[in-house]
Amino acid sequence: MLKIDDINTYYGNIQALKGISLEIGAGEIICLIGANGAGKSTTLMSICGVVPPRTGRIVFEDREIQNLPTNRIVELGIVQVPEGRRIFPYLTVAENLDMGAFLRKDKAAIARDLDYIYDLFPILAKRRHQAGGTLSGGEQQMLAISRALMARPRLLLLDEPSLGLAPLVVKQIFEIIGKINRENNTTIFLVEQNANLALQIAHRGYVMETGRITLTDTAANLLANEDVKKAYLGI
Amino acid sequence: MMSLVEIRKSFLVSIWFMFLTFPIMVIRVNTVENIVEWRWNNMIAVGVGSFLLSFVWRYLIRRKEQGVRRQRESAGPRVSIFQRIGEDRRIFLPALTAAALAVVVFPFLVSMYQINIMTTAFMYIMLGLGLNIVVGVAGLLDLGYVAFYAVGAYTYALLNYHFGLNFWVCLPIGAALGALFGILLGFPVLRLRGDYLAIVTLGFGEIIRLILENWNEFSFGPSGISNIPRPGFFGVEFSLLAHTRYIYFLVVLITIFTIFMVNRLQNSRIGRAWLALREDEIACQAMGVDKVRTKLTAFALGATWAGLAGVIFAAKTTFINPASFTLWESINILCIVVLGGMGSIVGVILGALVLVLLPEYLRAFAEYRILTFGCVLVLMMVFRPGGIVSNVRRTYRFEGPDSGDK
Numbered sequence: 001m002l003k004i005d006d007i008n009t010y011y012g013n014i015q016a017l018k019g020i021s022l023e024i025g026a027g028e029i030i031c032l033i034g035a036n037g038a039g040k041s042t043t044l045m046s047i048c049g050v051v052p053p054r055t056g057r058i059v060f061e062d063r064e065i066q067n068l069p070t071n072r073i074v075e076l077g078i079v080q081v082p083e084g085r086r087i088f089p090y091l092t093v094a095e096n097l098d099m100g101a102f103l104r105k106d107k108a109a110i111a112r113d114l115d116y117i118y119d120l121f122p123i124l125a126k127r128r129h130q131a132g133g134t135l136s137g138g139e140q141q142m143l144a145i146s147r148a149l150m151a152r153p154r155l156l157l158l159d160e161p162s163l164g165l166a167p168l169v170v171k172q173i174f175e176i177i178g179k180i181n182r183e184n185n186t187t188i189f190l191v192e193q194n195a196n197l198a199l200q201i202a203h204r205g206y207v208m209e210t211g212r213i214t215l216t217d218t219a220a221n222l223l224a225n226e227d228v229k230k231a232y233l234g235i
Numbered sequence: 236m237m238s239l240v241e242i243r244k245s246f247l248v249s250i251w252f253m254f255l256t257f258p259i260m261v262i263r264v265n266t267v268e269n270i271v272e273w274r275w276n277n278m279i280a281v282g283v284g285s286f287l288l289s290f291v292w293r294y295l296i297r298r299k300e301q302g303v304r305r306q307r308e309s310a311g312p313r314v315s316i317f318q319r320i321g322e323d324r325r326i327f328l329p330a331l332t333a334a335a336l337a338v339v340v341f342p343f344l345v346s347m348y349q350i351n352i353m354t355t356a357f358m359y360i361m362l363g364l365g366l367n368i369v370v371g372v373a374g375l376l377d378l379g380y381v382a383f384y385a386v387g388a389y390t391y392a393l394l395n396y397h398f399g400l401n402f403w404v405c406l407p408i409g410a411a412l413g414a415l416f417g418i419l420l421g422f423p424v425l426r427l428r429g430d431y432l433a434i435v436t437l438g439f440g441e442i443i444r445l446i447l448e449n450w451n452e453f454s455f456g457p458s459g460i461s462n463i464p465r466p467g468f469f470g471v472e473f474s475l476l477a478h479t480r481y482i483y484f485l486v487v488l489i490t491i492f493t494i495f496m497v498n499r500l501q502n503s504r505i506g507r508a509w510l511a512l513r514e515d516e517i518a519c520q521a522m523g524v525d526k527v528r529t530k531l532t533a534f535a536l537g538a539t540w541a542g543l544a545g546v547i548f549a550a551k552t553t554f555i556n557p558a559s560f561t562l563w564e565s566i567n568i569l570c571i572v573v574l575g576g577m578g579s580i581v582g583v584i585l586g587a588l589v590l591v592l593l594p595e596y597l598r599a600f601a602e603y604r605i606l607t608f609g610c611v612l613v614l615m616m617v618f619r620p621g622g623i624v625s626n627v628r629r630t631y632r633f634e635g636p637d638s639g640d641k
Contacts, residue, residue: 048520048521050517050520069525069527070520070521070523070526071520071523071524071525071526074520074521074522074523075523079521079522079523080521081521082517082518082521086515086517086518086521087515087518088510088511088514088515088518089514089515090514091510091511091514095507098507099507099511099519099522100522102504102507102508102511102522102523102524103522103523147522148521151522151523
């Protein structure tokens with residue numbers, strides 16, 4: 001579905017990605033794990049065009065997208081849930097969700113998706129007229145994911161959905177990520193520091209270190225891998 | 236209970252003030268008769284005055300805090316008077332009719348001077364609403380807004396001087412040129428936010444003014460352009476008073492058109508994109524909002540109204556020079572938006588009326604005029620930081636099956 005071919009991305013003079021290649025198949029949950037500053041978020045930013053790669057190709061369903069502006073990439077169906085949630089704090093929950101459907105015009109389908117989301121996260125239905133900034137961290141993360149879902153993504157990019165959340169809430173969110181993948185067949189690319197939980201719901205995983213991909217395998221194998229265990233699972 | 240503590244605090248404040256002002260307010264050395272005068276009644280005045288001021292100040296602060304607390308306790312948002320007027324049809328329609336009637340009858344009841352002031356106030360409503368798009372809705376602090384106003388005014392003045400084009404031809408041209416300059420300003424500042432943006436726009440405004448001031452061959456420099464014809468009306472000749480009334484109604488009509496358009500814009504797709512862009516650019520991009528286009532349209536549409544207002548300004552005053560387009564003017568318009576309530580149309584209208592009419596009617600206070608004006612601004616920002624009318628956005632609701640519970 002998405003194929004990244006040897007991309008190099010820079011912030012000014014600093015090279016953040018050094019020849020990253022990876023592949024995401026339709027319907028998969030792919031997880032990218034790695035330490036702070038390994039370039040995980042940059043990989044996401046490169047995919048959705050916020051920080052375009054200097055060289056290399058990104059192909060989404062037989063289409064090169066590395067030179068497209070972000071809004072065109074979103075139109076193609078690649079939607080990001082940015083790191084740190086970044087909901088609109090002064091807009092209500094309903095308006096936040098409405099912004100997610102910004103590029104869509106099919107009102108009936110939007111209303112249906114909204115019902116689906118309120119089913120998925122009943123708490124959001126309860127809070128729908130509340131300003132986004134007044135929600136708790138977990139609720140905000142749910143809102144951020146829901147907002148992205150409102151865009152009907154074919155590929156959902158999740159950047160650290162567990163950031164700053166209580167373990168119980170993290171678990172709940174990961175369960176729902178798995179559910180979204182199963183129910184809508186949405187392909188999910190997950191960037192996560194919480195490697196243990198992420199690998200449990202993912203099909204395959206990539207391990208990143210200082211701008212390079214050092215290891216790739218099925219999630220089960222990665223969970224069993226001794227090096228990964230030592231470095232990222234803390235076992 | 237509260238009042239005792241408050242009274243004691245205010246009493247201490249007044250004692251302190253009496254002590255502080257004692258040397259200047261009470262003692263006076265009379266150099267003619269070589270005696271020291273003790274003006275004790277001045278001290279009493281200072282004491283009573285500072286006591287009252289301090290007490291009122293404390294009372295207002297306290298009330299404000301209580302208001303905030305009350306709002307937090309009650310679950311639903313507090314409904315302001317203006318919101319109630321807007322939502323309740325039974326109040327809204329008569330209020331609107333009354334306002335419309337007042338606006339129509341006004342020029343036949345008062346002197347020409349008053350009509351002129353009112354016309355100016357309406358022009359500032361247009362300017363305020365235009366800037367409101369940029370500052371209030373899209374959250375881009377623009378300190379050079381008056382440049383577009385100048386573009387509109389000079390468009391009419393110069394096109395008329397060189398080619399004899401009349402007001403009605405120049406009105407759309409002025410608006411279009413305003414929009415064009417808005418985009419011109421927009422391009423270099425796309426990446427900037429907040430303070431940086433404010434400084435660049437400030438510079439832009441000054442550049443336009445300095446060009447107009449110094450490029451004599453083009454704009455006739457500081458001496459300006461005079462004898463700009465007033466707008467015509469199918470070739471009918473008017474007396475001066477009739478013409479003033481005519482311009483008044485013209486401005487009223489265009490203002491109503493502005494209000495209508497801005498209202499539509501705010502509730503449109505692009506309006507929502509502006510709101511979202513103000514809150515979080517990255518999230519906006521992630522939702523597929525085209526950042527460049529959204530920002531440029533905000534600048535362009537904001538500048539359009541300034542262009543329109545500029546053409547009308549030139550036609551109304553029949554004389555323009557760069558002195559009308561200083562930074563102070565930009566700040567004045569910004570004050571209208573901030574004082575009225577950022578993003579709120581009713582707020583901007585009230586803000587414009589207050590900010591234009593107040594200084595006019597404060598003329599009785601002569602040199603204290605601007606001081607009083609400043610005090611009003613400070614008090615406003617302390618007690619109503621959201622502006623006269625805090626912004627009430629339209630909320631979008633998709634009614635799901637279980638939406639009856641609210």
